[in-house]
Amino acid sequence: MGLNGRLVASFEVKCEGHLFHDLYQTSCHHLSNISPEKIHHFHIHEGDDVKAGSVIGWKFNHDGKVNVTKQLIEAIDDEKKSITWKVIEGDTLEIYSAFTIIASFENNWVTWTFLYEKKTEDTPDPINLLGFLVDVTKDIDAHLHKETKGC
Structure with a gap:
């Protein structure tokens, strides 16, 4: 029926992937300073820090x-520099029945993957949302490049 989808964006960045991976694991709360016009707030709802099994929330x-979105961190792979979030509440689930976000930060490449299930055939693919994450990633890359004086 075409209700399940996969959308992927992979692109090169100036800074190495481990810097992105570390930021998402230890400093998510700084994203509202790095990309303030896009990210308003980050909060850990369940758990002491960002790790598999924690529930986090974003306002953007x-x-x-x-x-707003609330997400369960399903997996963090430090070796592959990847993180998997499952959306469990929020605006995204108003139009999608299920939504999972996978980020991979390898070498100087960032890959965002969306796995989703549309509620109806008329539901649009989340291309704009993927573009949003690409833009946030570019903001992070510029910030890291400036902070590390060239990555």
């Missing part, structure tokens, strides 16, 4: 409106 500006 997307398509001209404030959105």
Whole structure:
């Protein structure tokens, strides 16, 4: 029926992947300073820190409106520099029945993968949301490049 989808964006960045991976594991709360026009707030709902099994929340500006999401961190692979989040509440689930985000930060490449299930055939693919994460990644890359004086 075409209700399940996979959307992938992979692109080169200036800074090495371990810097992105470390930021998402230890400093998510700084993303609102790095990309303030896009990310408003990060919160850990369950768990003491960002690790598999923790539940986190984001408040962000997307398509001209404030959105919220709550996500379960399903997996963190330090060797492959990847993180998997499953959306469990929020605006995304108003139009998708299921939504999983996988980020991979290898060498100087970032790959964002969305696995999703549309509620109806008319539900659009989340291309704009993927573009949002690409833009946030570019903000992070510029910040890391400046902070590390060239990565």
